[in-house]
Amino acid sequence: xxxVEQDPGPLSVPEGAIVSxxxxxxxxAFQYFMWYRQYSRKGPELLMYTYSSGNKEDGRFTAQxxxxxxxISLFIRDSQPSDSATYLCAMKGRSVKAAGNKxxxxxxxRVLVKP
Amino acid sequence: xxxxxxxxxxxxxxxxxxxxLSCEQNLNHDAMYWYRQDPGQGLxxxxxxxxxxxxxxxxIAEGYSVSREKKESFPLTVxxxxxxxxxxxxxxSSIVAGLETQYFGPGTRLLVL
Numbered sequence: 001x002x003x004v005e006q007d008p009g010p011l012s013v014p015e016g017a018i019v020s021x022x023x024x025x026x027x028x029a030f031q032y033f034m035w036y037r038q039y040s041r042k043g044p045e046l047l048m049y050t051y052s053s054g055n056k057e058d059g060r061f062t063a064q065x066x067x068x069x070x071x072i073s074l075f076i077r078d079s080q081p082s083d084s085a086t087y088l089c090a091m092k093g094r095s096v097k098a099a100g101n102k103x104x105x106x107x108x109x110r111v112l113v114k115p
Numbered sequence: 116x117x118x119x120x121x122x123x124x125x126x127x128x129x130x131x132x133x134x135x136l137s138c139e140q141n142l143n144h145d146a147m148y149w150y151r152q153d154p155g156q157g158l159x160x161x162x163x164x165x166x167x168x169x170x171x172x173x174x175i176a177e178g179y180s181v182s183r184e185k186k187e188s189f190p191l192t193v194x195x196x197x198x199x200x201x202x203x204x205x206x207x208s209s210i211v212a213g214l215e216t217q218y219f220g221p222g223t224r225l226l227v228l
Contacts, residue, residue: 008155034216043119043205043219044158088157090216102173103217105157 003027006089006106015115019076023089023106026070030091030104033065035074038086038108047087048074079113086110118142119220121206126225128193128200136191136223138206144218145211147189151175152203152222161204164189165211193225201227 006023013019021035032051036044048063050056050072056063064073072091076083089106119140128134138147146165150158160173164183178197183189189208193200203224207217 004157006157032216036219041203041222041224043121043221046216046218049216090158102160102163103158105159107155107157 001026002107003104004089004091004106007109008107009110010112011109012112012114013079015079015081015113017079017113019074019079019083019111019113021074021076021087021089021109021111023072023091024070025072025091025104027091027093027104028067028070029093031094032092033063033072034090034103035061035063036088036090038088040085044088076111081113081115083113084111119206119208119218121204121220121223123223124221126223127228128225129228131195133192133194134225136193136204136206136225138189138191138220139187140189140206140208140220141187142208142218143186144208145186146209146217147183148207148209148217149173149179149181149189149191150205150207152205158205161191200225 004025035048037047038044050063053065053067060077062075086108088108090103122137148163149161152158159175162181164170180192205222206220209217
């Protein structure tokens with residue numbers, strides 16, 4: 001079983017809808033959680049970065065972390081066709097020295113926002 | 116403009132050939148990383164370097180080699196020992212001090228002829 005599980009999709013939604021993405025993980029040592037957006041044949045771009053449990057909002061994006069359930073979510077409000085991309089979750093433990101700040105990634109969810 | 120550059124964008128490798136992928140950053144980041152991305156598998160860590168002249172193996176280092184002679188540069192060589200090199204290769208960097216996250220370059224797609 002992978003340390004981080006993410007539904008590969010594709011997740012297809014109409015323009016203006018809310019996109020809901022999630023990842024589950026098994027390692028309770030993970031403390032820092034990230035969401036990256038990756039357009040086809042491009043490098044991942046950091047969207048959200050959160051520490052421990054709780055919510056964080058940035059414009060149309062909201063990230064939620066539930067450490068008790070080992071479950072993280074990303075919500076995209078008022079979705080646009082330009083939001084069509086693959087969304088990767090990533091996480092890491094607290095210690096910088098351990099494995100050099102290593103990130104563990106989910107496999108990514110492909111999202112299609114239809115006009 | 117600060118950022119990470121990778122070259123070439125596409126690279127073709129012949130049987131038995133070593134090829135080198137370039138990664139340069141002008142963000143003054145101490146740490147640099149190389150990942151391999153295959154469809155549906157997310158990113159897997161090949162090598163990382165926290166400081167000049169030092170680097171460590173990641174999860175899938177076999178068949179790869181790196182060097183870190185300058186802070187700005189972290190080239191990756193895909194050797195002939197890597198039997199399945201076709202993939203999208205991503206370089207990343209981060210500030211080691213503290214717990215900042217990693218920023219990625221645009222990637223190099225390696226294909227085998």
